Amino acid sequence: MKTTLAGLVLASALLAGCASSQPAASVTKVPASAPTSAPAATSAPPTVAAPPTAVPTNTVAAPTPTTVPPTAAPTTAAPSPTSGSLASTDTICDNPYYPVKPGATWVYQNTHTGTAPGTTTTTETVSDITPTSFVRDYTTGAKTSQIHWTCSASGLTSGDFNPDPASTGASSLTFQVLQASGTTIPPADQWKVGTTWQDSYNVTMHMAPSGSKAVPAVSGTGTITVTYKILAKSDVTVPAGTYSGWQVSDTLNENLAMTMNGKAMPINAIKVPGTLWMVPNVGMVKNEVKVSGMDSTTELVSYKP
Numbered sequence: 001m002k003t004t005l006a007g008l009v010l011a012s013a014l015l016a017g018c019a020s021s022q023p024a025a026s027v028t029k030v031p032a033s034a035p036t037s038a039p040a041a042t043s044a045p046p047t048v049a050a051p052p053t054a055v056p057t058n059t060v061a062a063p064t065p066t067t068v069p070p071t072a073a074p075t076t077a078a079p080s081p082t083s084g085s086l087a088s089t090d091t092i093c094d095n096p097y098y099p100v101k102p103g104a105t106w107v108y109q110n111t112h113t114g115t116a117p118g119t120t121t122t123t124e125t126v127s128d129i130t131p132t133s134f135v136r137d138y139t140t141g142a143k144t145s146q147i148h149w150t151c152s153a154s155g156l157t158s159g160d161f162n163p164d165p166a167s168t169g170a171s172s173l174t175f176q177v178l179q180a181s182g183t184t185i186p187p188a189d190q191w192k193v194g195t196t197w198q199d200s201y202n203v204t205m206h207m208a209p210s211g212s213k214a215v216p217a218v219s220g221t222g223t224i225t226v227t228y229k230i231l232a233k234s235d236v237t238v239p240a241g242t243y244s245g246w247q248v249s250d251t252l253n254e255n256l257a258m259t260m261n262g263k264a265m266p267i268n269a270i271k272v273p274g275t276l277w278m279v280p281n282v283g284m285v286k287n288e289v290k291v292s293g294m295d296s297t298t299e300l301v302s303y304k305p
Contacts (some may be wrong), residue, residue: 091131093151096280098185099305100126100134100151106283107301109239110140114294121301149184156185161201161224175224178202188280191246193230200225205256218265222256228276236277238285238299245279281305 093100106124120140128135136147147160161175182199190197200223207218227250234247252272258265274289287298 091129091151092153093129093132093134093149093156095151095156095185096188097191097278098156098283099281100129101305102126102129103304105302105304107303108298109301111297111299112294113296116294122298153187155183155187155190155197157182157199158184161203173205173207175203175205178204191230191278191280193232196227196229198225198227203256218258218260220256220258220265222254224255225253227251227253234277236279236286238301240285240300240302243277243279243282243285245277245282245285248276248278250274250276 091100104126108122108124110120110122112118112120122138122140124139125137126134127137132152133148133150136149138145138147147158149156149158151157157180159177159180161177178201180199180201183197184199186195186197202223203221205220229249231247231249233244235242235244236247237243250273252270252274254270254272256267256270258267272289272291274287276284276288277286279285282300282303284298285300287296289296
C-alpha cells in the first residue's frame with residue numbers, strides 16, 4: 001500500500017506555483033494510493049495470534065488411553081483469483097489482508113494521467129520479519145525503498161509515509177515521519193461493511209531541485225491523515241485475475257505549512273478521495289484515485305505467496 005502519488009501531485013503543484021510566481025493555493029487535491037502510517041506505540045506481545053474476542057476456556061479434557069497420531073500441519077495453497085477464505089496466522093503480524101510471508105511477491109502496474117502521465121511497474125516483497133514487526137520492500141525501475149511496519153492486537157501500522165520518493169523532471173519530494181498514530185490494516189475480525197479507521201502522522205517534507213536552477217528548494221511541516229471505510233463486498237478484475245474482497249474508501253488529507261527560499265508559501269489543505277480493493281490472503285489488488293487532471297490506477301499483475 002503506497003502513497004507515492006500524493007507526493008507526486010504535490011510536487012507538481014509546487015512546481016507550477018514556482019514557475020508562475022504564485023502560491024500553490026489553487027491546488028486542492030493530491031492523489032494517494034494507500035494508507036501508510038503507524039502509531040508511536042508498538043505492538044502487543046508476540047504470542048497473541050487470535051482476535052481479541054477469542055478467549056480460551058479453563059476446561060481441560062481428560063486424556064484418552066489410546067495414542068492418537070499427530071495431525072499434519074495444514075498447508076496454505078496459493079490463492080486462486082476468486083478465493084475468499086482467510087489463511088491461518090502464524091504470528092500476530094500475519095494479517096490476511098496484508099500477508100506477511102517470507103518469499104511472497106506482489107507485482108503492480110501503476111498508470112498515471114494528467115500532469116505526470118505514464119506507466120510504471122512496482123515489485124513488493126517482505127523482509128526482516130519478527131514476531132512484532134516486518135519490512136515491506138519496493139522496487140520501481142532503478143529505485144528501491146522500504147516501509148517499516150509494527151504489529152499488535154489492534155492491527156498493522158506503518159511508520160513510514162514515503163515508500164517510493166516521488167519525482168518530476170525537475171525535483172524530488174521526500175517526507176520524514178516525526179510521529180505516527182492510528183491503524184493502517186485492522187484485524188481480520190473487523191472487516192465488515194461500515195467499519196471505519198484512521199491513521200495519521202506529523203511530517204516534515206523537502207522538495208529538492210534536480211536539474212533546474214529556476215526551481216527553488218521547498219520545505220514544509222504538518223500533518224497527513226488517511227480515513228478509511230469499508231463500503232461493500234465486491235468482485236474486482238485486474239490483470240492478475242478476478243478476485244472477491246472488500247471495496248474500501250480512503251480519503252487522504254494533507255495540511256502542510258510550506259516555505260520557499262525561507263519565505264512562507266501559502267497552500268490550501270489538500271483532500272484526495274480514493275478507492276481500494278482488498279482481498280483476503282492477497283492484500284491490495286487495486287487502488288483508484290480520480291482527481292481532475294491527475295487520475296491514477298494501481299492494479300495487481302501477479303502475486304506469489
